Amino acid sequence: MNPVKALEQHGQAVWLDFLARGFVSKGDLKRLIDEDGVKGVTSNPAIFEKAIGSSDEYDAPIARALKSGDRSPTQLFEAVAVEDIQNAADVLRPVYDGFDGNDGFVSLEVSPYLAMDSKGTITEAEQLWKAVDRKNLMIKVPATDACLPAIQHLISKGISVNITLLFAQAVYRQVAEAYLAGLEAYVADGGDPSHVASVASFFVSRIDSVVDKQLDEKIAQANDPSEKERLTALKGKIAIANAKMAYQDYKQLFSGERWERLAAKGAKPQRLLWASTGTKNKDYSDVLYVEELIGPNTVNTVPPATLDAFRDHGKVRDSLEEDVESAQDALDELAKSGISLDQITADLVIDGVKQFADAADKLYGAVAFKRATVMGLELGQQTIAAAGDLEKKVAAATEDWRKTAKIRRLWHKDATVWTGRDEHKWLGWLTSAAKADIADYEDYAARVKGQKFSDAVVLGMGGSSLGPEVLAETFPRKAGFPRLHVLDSTDPAQVRAMEKAIDITRTVFIVSSKSGGTTEPNAMKDYFFARVSEAIGPNKAGHRFIAVTDPGSSLEKAARAQGFARIFHGEPTIGGRYSVLSPFGLVPAATAGIDVRRLITHAQSMVRSCGPDVPPLQNPGVQLGLAMGLAGLEGRDKVTIFASPRIADFGAWAEQLIAESTGKEGKGLIPIDGELLADPAVYGDDRFFIDIKVDGDDVPGHDAKLAALEDAGHPVVRIVMKSIDQLGQEFFRFEMATAVAGAVLGINPFDQPDVEAAKIKTRELTAAFEQTGALPAEEPVVSIKGCELYTDTHNAESLREHGADGTLASWLKAHLGRAGDGDYIALLGYIDRNPGNIDTLQNIRLKLRDAKHLATCAEFGPRFLHSTGQAYKGGPDSGVFLQITADDAQDLPIPGQKASFGVIKAAQARGDFDVLTERGRRALRVHLKGNLKSGLKMLDSAISEALS
Numbered sequence: 042m043n044p045v046k047a048l049e050q051h052g053q054a055v056w057l058d059f060l061a062r063g064f065v066s067k068g069d070l071k072r073l074i075d076e077d078g079v080k081g082v083t084s085n086p087a088i089f090e091k092a093i094g095s096s097d098e099y100d101a102p103i104a105r106a107l108k109s110g111d112r113s114p115t116q117l118f119e120a121v122a123v124e125d126i127q128n129a130a131d132v133l134r135p136v137y138d139g140f141d142g143n144d145g146f147v148s149l150e151v152s153p154y155l156a157m158d159s160k161g162t163i164t165e166a167e168q169l170w171k172a173v174d175r176k177n178l179m180i181k182v183p184a185t186d187a188c189l190p191a192i193q194h195l196i197s198k199g200i201s202v203n204i205t206l207l208f209a210q211a212v213y214r215q216v217a218e219a220y221l222a223g224l225e226a227y228v229a230d231g232g233d234p235s236h237v238a239s240v241a242s243f244f245v246s247r248i249d250s251v252v253d254k255q256l257d258e259k260i261a262q263a264n265d266p267s268e269k270e271r272l273t274a275l276k277g278k279i280a281i282a283n284a285k286m287a288y289q290d291y292k293q294l295f296s297g298e299r300w301e302r303l304a305a306k307g308a309k310p311q312r313l314l315w316a317s318t319g320t321k322n323k324d325y326s327d328v329l330y331v332e333e334l335i336g337p338n339t340v341n342t343v344p345p346a347t348l349d350a351f352r353d354h355g356k357v358r359d360s361l362e363e364d365v366e367s368a369q370d371a372l373d374e375l376a377k378s379g380i381s382l383d384q385i386t387a388d389l390v391i392d393g394v395k396q397f398a399d400a401a402d403k404l405y406g407a408v409a410f411k412r413a414t415v416m417g418l419e420l421g422q423q424t425i426a427a428a429g430d431l432e433k434k435v436a437a438a439t440e441d442w443r444k445t446a447k448i449r450r451l452w453h454k455d456a457t458v459w460t461g462r463d464e465h466k467w468l469g470w471l472t473s474a475a476k477a478d479i480a481d482y483e484d485y486a487a488r489v490k491g492q493k494f495s496d497a498v499v500l501g502m503g504g505s506s507l508g509p510e511v512l513a514e515t516f517p518r519k520a521g522f523p524r525l526h527v528l529d530s531t532d533p534a535q536v537r538a539m540e541k542a543i544d545i546t547r548t549v550f551i552v553s554s555k556s557g558g559t560t561e562p563n564a565m566k567d568y569f570f571a572r573v574s575e576a577i578g579p580n581k582a583g584h585r586f587i588a589v590t591d592p593g594s595s596l597e598k599a600a601r602a603q604g605f606a607r608i609f610h611g612e613p614t615i616g617g618r619y620s621v622l623s624p625f626g627l628v629p630a631a632t633a634g635i636d637v638r639r640l641i642t643h644a645q646s647m648v649r650s651c652g653p654d655v656p657p658l659q660n661p662g663v664q665l666g667l668a669m670g671l672a673g674l675e676g677r678d679k680v681t682i683f684a685s686p687r688i689a690d691f692g693a694w695a696e697q698l699i700a701e702s703t704g705k706e707g708k709g710l711i712p713i714d715g716e717l718l719a720d721p722a723v724y725g726d727d728r729f730f731i732d733i734k735v736d737g738d739d740v741p742g743h744d745a746k747l748a749a750l751e752d753a754g755h756p757v758v759r760i761v762m763k764s765i766d767q768l769g770q771e772f773f774r775f776e777m778a779t780a781v782a783g784a785v786l787g788i789n790p791f792d793q794p795d796v797e798a799a800k801i802k803t804r805e806l807t808a809a810f811e812q813t814g815a816l817p818a819e820e821p822v823v824s825i826k827g828c829e830l831y832t833d834t835h836n837a838e839s840l841r842e843h844g845a846d847g848t849l850a851s852w853l854k855a856h857l858g859r860a861g862d863g864d865y866i867a868l869l870g871y872i873d874r875n876p877g878n879i880d881t882l883q884n885i886r887l888k889l890r891d892a893k894h895l896a897t898c899a900e901f902g903p904r905f906l907h908s909t910g911q912a913y914k915g916g917p918d919s920g921v922f923l924q925i926t927a928d929d930a931q932d933l934p935i936p937g938q939k940a941s942f943g944v945i946k947a948a949q950a951r952g953d954f955d956v957l958t959e960r961g962r963r964a965l966r967v968h969l970k971g972n973l974k975s976g977l978k979m980l981d982s983a984i985s986e987a988l989s
């Protein structure tokens with residue numbers, strides 16, 4: 042007789058420790074049931090990893106699942122695994138029915154990531170139980186301390202459970218107790234226990250693998266031949282002895298009064314199942330862990346090779362209760378040798394969880410890869426060319442992140458991924474896209490459309506303005522909706538220019554401020570509220586204003602008092618620079634008629650790509666973040682961003698995110714936005730390049746230049762978006778990457794301590810103005826025709842030592858001369874950010890870059906104070922700052938305030954400068970007098986002279 046089939050006569054059921062789609066669909070499982078009497082199937086993460094990860098038979102099902110909409114790797118895995126388990130359960134159903142529900146089971150394991158999470162295990166087990174929806178299903182739960190209560194709970198709800206990763210007799214007793222107590226609760230609740238089944242999967246061969254190794258060490262150390270012999274005799278015996286003793290416990294646990302009470306109600310005993318029964322040691326029989334463990338009311342789940350071997354040459358006998366005393370003797374002998382089985386079994390549980398988690402990492406990585414392949418260009422494509430050391434460092438960090446489960450910890454809001462301070466309170470951005478109330482935005486957009494506005498203006502700073510600005514500059518105007526503008530300045534000319542650009546009688550204003558207390562949006566609101574009141578009457582003005590602010594802010598109060606048309610609440614757990622996929626970006630988007638549903642749907646795809654279930658290697662946000670952070674640590678800290686013409690403004694948003702998040706405590710990354718791409722010769726080895734483009738948005742020569750940078754050994758990241766609709770994806774990719782880079786740099790990427798310092802200084806200066814009617818007097822270090830120069834004593838002395846005398850060029854030469862390798866030069870212009878001035882600063886910065894081969898920034902104040910300003914003050918001390926201020930041709934009063942726009946801007950420039958110099962940074966301020974255009978021209982030629 043077929044030895045496998047013969048086991049049935051000894052009361053043992055053989056299950057198969059294997060599952061794969063084709064194996065079931067092509068009839069192989071059915072054949073084993075018919076020919077060998079196989080009565081069940083077990084699966085585990087390693088089995089699914091082999092099935093899905095190492096074959097292409099799941100490619101089509103995954104692609105099919107994606108047809109009905111994007112899903113996360115976990116959801117995709119569950120979809121195919123549930124189908125597989127259902128198919129296997131259906132094939133086994135006749136066995137289940139034939140044995141009155143006592144056999145014919147198929148097992149599906151909960152995620153090994155939940156092995157220490159009782160609540161998570163319960164939720165997932167219940168969800169899988171429901172999804173598979175088959176009576177002959179068992180949910181597998183590991184026998185960890187955390188999961189014991191989950192096992193009891195699940196049983197008490199009538200869910201059949203296979204308890205896995207069981208090594209120790211003592212834990213086995215706890216598992217049996219959980220089953221009994223669970224059943225008792227189920228019965229007390231009126232449940233019929235005859236529908237509940239359970240097996241306790243006692244692992245065998247792994248014990249021998251570890252014990253034998255320790256025995257070999259002892260044998261090698263032993264001098265006495267008889268001791269060597271005694272120890273050698275224990276090899277290959279302990280796992281079986283341990284299992285035999287567990288079986289003795291089983292007999293006791295499932296007899297007696299307590300059990301009989303349950304049995305009388307139809308309860309089934311929880312059978313012991315021998316798992317890990319494939320022989321690992323080639324010196325042992327390949328059917329050892331089957332032949333020696335045959336006994337009534339047990340199960341042995343065997344891998345296909347062991348099944349084949351047993352069918353071929355297995356010998357069947359009642360072995361389980363043979364020589365039980367010798368089994369106990371063997372265990373006693375082992376203890377005498379100083380080898381602790383308790384320790385070994387405890388370690389094996391931890392190792393087992395780790396092995397399954399490793400398998401799950403591979404499995405989810407494979408599913409994530411298949412998902413990305415199917416989605417193709419629907420997901421923004423990212424390649425990272427990081428040669429040499431950086432490539433190795435990224436690979437090592439990727440493995441470290443995987444092993445230490447950092448991406449899952451990040452998603453679980455574990456602050457120790459960063460500095461362990463309050464980072465967990467600032468992670469609302471992870472779920473902001475998922476929480477977007479799309480229907481409400483659509484309803485709101487329809488109302489905006491109905492009002493036939495000509496313009497919409499966002500009044501906000503930094504995190505409240507830069508995202509909307511990218512949207513405004515990227516998406517073409519939508520017919521029927523207002524044109525979207527963003528104002529983020531206190532420069533009187535810029536405020537006036539905005540007023541001129543819009544039809545004030547047909548404009549809706551979006552006042553955006555998370556805190557509600559930021560100076561600029563409040564000044565801009567007061568100004569435009571007065572203008573609108575004049576234009577359409579004070580009673581109606583409020584109807585033209587919308588506020589986006591965090592709940593309870595002072596802006597909310599003012600908005601209510603002024604009768605704003607609507608107040609949208611931000612989410613307090615999201616910092617400004619991470620808020621674009623929350624109302625701060627979505628309200629302006631909806632106002633402009635941008636398809637919020639599409640934006641969010643795309644964003645969600647990147648959220649899934651960067652999810653907790655996507656291992657670091659396949660996780661684009663983690664890969665980009667590791668590369669940026671590690672490059673920063675090796676001195677390539679100038680993150681130089683090129684964005685293709687249709688998304689040209691993206692860098693302005695990304696630079697706030699990167700600079701404000703990472704630039705602190707003397708560390709960080711300095712984003713370089715808007716510097717035109719050039720030949721390798723002009724770049725130092727402090728660069729990290731990111732090129733982001735919309736497919737087809739080609740600039741002649743661009744790709745060749747990028748390739749040249751790569752050839753010259755610079756790290757180059759290339760990101761290609763299929764269309765501008767994918768902008769939401771890129772917002773999220775960069776948010777995740779920045780958070781990851783922050784972890785690598787060892788800082789808190791969610792605070793901005795140095796922005797606060799400048800705000801405090803500014804407030805002191807404006808308070809002084811309000812008291813005295815003037816800003817505190819200040820002395821220039823030198824007054825030259827057309828300009829005055831300011832700096833602190835320390836900088837002035839140093840500049841004089843470097844040759845600064847009576848001319849502007851000499852001061853500039855001395856100042857710029859202080860910038861060396863690894864430094865960057867930043868132009869900080871507190872002037873109107875109009876196309877002409879942008880061009881001028883741009884020309885100067887490129888001249889500086891090309892002459893000095895250093896990274897350059899061209900920024901406008903006060904805008905940059907809410908952005909890169911954090912890194913300039915708090916980041917690495919590698920900046921050389923040239924602040925440019927000017928007399929305002931025409932100031933602009935702010936209704937209801939003593940200080941005008943011009944005064945606030947001047948106070949902001951001085952506050953910023955004071956903080957820079959207080960921190961010992963290299964800073965010089967040029968104040969241009971008279972006509973700004975001529976002043977800038979003069980500055981430009983002085984810089985040329987200084988460089989010559």
Ligand SMILES: O=C(CO)[C@@H](O)[C@H](O)[C@H](O)[C@H](O)COP(=O)(O)O
Binds near residue numbers: 205246
């Ligand atoms: O736990 C069960 C059955 O309940 C099994 O699927 C169990 O996971 C496997 O037998 C083991 O993981 C296989 O172990 P090994 O052969 O890798 O040592």
Ligand SMILES: O=C[C@H](O)COP(=O)(O)O
Binds near residue numbers: 502503504557559618
């Ligand atoms: O990035 C944030 C800016 O400092 C503006 O802050 P806010 O939104 O609270 O006004």
